[in-house]
Amino acid sequence: MWRFVLKRVLTIIPIMLGTTFIVFSIMSFAPGDAVGMLAADASQEEKAALRQELGLDDPLLIQYARYIKNLLLGDMGISYKSGAPVTEELAARIPYTALLAVVASIITIILAIPLGVIAAIRQNTFFDTSSMVFCLLGISIPPFWLGLLLILSFGVKLKMLPVSGSGSWAHLIMPAITQSVAGLATIARVTRSSMLEVIRQDYIRTARAKGIAYNQVIRRHALKNSLLPTITVAGLQVGALLSGAVVTETVFSWPGIGRFLVSSISWRDTPCVLGCVVIFVLTFSIINLIVDILYGFVDPRIKAIYKKA
């Protein structure tokens, strides 16, 4: 098992090199650069001086090699826009993104799995139909619109919650709901269809024939076996949440990494963009690893394969 984990951890290195190189190339070949943004009115000589100061006059491969070398030493570079270290910029924003992602994930998982399970075991009832209509709406509603609707209802009309910023727990409620709705709907639908498949299996019928209570059959036999696709989807959702949510962060002025990434791209602030990419790669790799390990816990056959490997 540990060898499997180690192997997976080592695969992060080529993934990291590949993604940073691709993003670095895209940023370099994109029209415009940070110098144009910092000193739009400057003369050619002044711009050349600034380009030299920022190290942008070196060949691209040298710039990339320098970035990777510094990254290995824990230095993510200096933001062209603010002049502050990228680690400092990220450190100020990652806790907000992580908090929003964790709270949204908890809401998503706590509500989505029971919703999907109950909808499956009560298939074709009013609860099933209404929950699936809710899921369809959840997937279809754009977060931007949902966010504004929540602001108008709970912020402006009812005056129950603050409409923007991040000063208290109350500030977290609406962004977390906005963030969780689409994921909740997706996971609930996946759980429902997976559960429907499992409860029609022979071993479930056998368990029922043996006289085991229906709830116990669902809890002990069906749920665990139906969770594999749910774990996969939930892993991707949590990864996406941890990589920042541009729309939700913009609507609620939540100071997370998503808004920072967009602003860094428009400023052509390559060190900041690469810093965000490094964080995203690490996040997704770790989440995928956790998902793979969880597979082993849910399905003993997969655990056996890991052991063999």
Next chain:
Amino acid sequence: MKKLMGVLCLLVAFAASGLFVPAPASAAGVKDTIIFAYETEPANLSTVENNAIAAYYPCFMIYSGLFKNTTDGIEKDLCTDYHIEKNAQGLETIWVFKIREGVKFSDGSDLTAKDVVATLKYAQTRPTVKSLTNWYTDVEAVDDYTVKIMTAKVFSTAPEALSNKACYILPSELIASGHDFNNKPVGSGPFKLSKWAKGDSITFVSNENYYHKDKMPKIKEVVWKIIAEGTSRSIALETGEVDFVINVDALDIPRLQENEDVVVSVTDGSMFTYLALNNAKGPFKDENLRKAISCAVNRESIIAVALENFGAPIYSSIPIIMDGWTMENATTFDLDKAREYLKTWGGDPSSLKFAIIVSTDVRRRAAEVIQSNLLEIGINCTIEQVDSATLTQVYNSGDFMSYISAYTSNDLLTWLNGVFRNTGTSSSQFRQAGLDMNGMIDSIAQTTDPTARKALVTEVNKTINAQQPFVPIYQSKVLIAYNANLEGVEIDPMGMFRLENFYWRK
């Protein structure tokens, strides 16, 4: 599983407790805090590391300069008196400034001529603001409170140029030590930095060392909140979460105007928006074609569609607020005239193929109106929307036919330099229309007599209008909304204000 969830919840609560810091409470019943909402975070709090408008507001709070811009024009700030002296050739190229005594920086150190010299020399080394500081050739301290600034040629608007934040005074010792003015700004303005929560807000507190004892800020704490989305900013004002919104979305204005707890300020702005045409190559080298396009553009429709009517149409080539502005030789909306100019041009309008490049949604809407206007005289164009970095690259490279851009300044020379001076890579080289723009700007700069200067500006304005290097479109209004209990609010045409004048009604 239950235990795991419990631990997770505890961890989340613990992490959040570090992020959520309660807002400081003011003394009972007396409001001494103001919360602003602005769309972008300043890239940098240093005076010299960038020149974006977002950085001007905090710099006005933290730093002060020899002069400052107010709604009444340029005023002395750290300077108490000044005069011009002649050089060996008899030219008025030496400016002598007396510095206010007893001024302290927010760190408690004294501000003297040494700091002024060090600041102005330091500003000239920074490429980001060099275009704002290249008018002087040398600076020297005569004594502790007198400074001489030497210019290569006669330069009539030194006070205006010194009112730019790039020339705001920094402590010389900190400059020499390579101090980080971005994270730890030290100035002599009415406020000082208290806390910068990146991406969220910047908090300033009043500077107890501020020299102007009569104008000590009545508001003790200023929170600068970053709210990117326009409607969210307006809603935050309506719910009382913020007190002051800069750049209100035009669509929100009618709703805010109905709210009696909110004051909506709509003032004439200096942001001059124009359709740039590449004068250096292609069909737009011909002034008749440029004039035909100008006559075909219906500015009133653009203002209605793109700005919800919060703008003023412009036809002359310099901003309306500038001294010496004239409409002489300017073209106005007239389709018959447009067709006449097309005839004089002699080409086939349907053969013209060009794109209007824009970088914002408002300008895209303006371009859509221009596109339909031009169709009426048989010209077919397309619209390309790009981000601002791409637009900057496009216009600096000269690889364009037309784009929509804007420029703002309260000072005519800064404005003329920004829009028309040919600096080699700047877009202005494509806006020369065969005129000696640099020569005309220099002649204005070298005219010290105000009456003669005004007459010269009028002449230059007429000359530029006659050549129609670009198509002026509109000057947008400055849209600001704030809590009705706030007093002392005065907004200048750039949308700037002096926070030290603000106070809460009791």
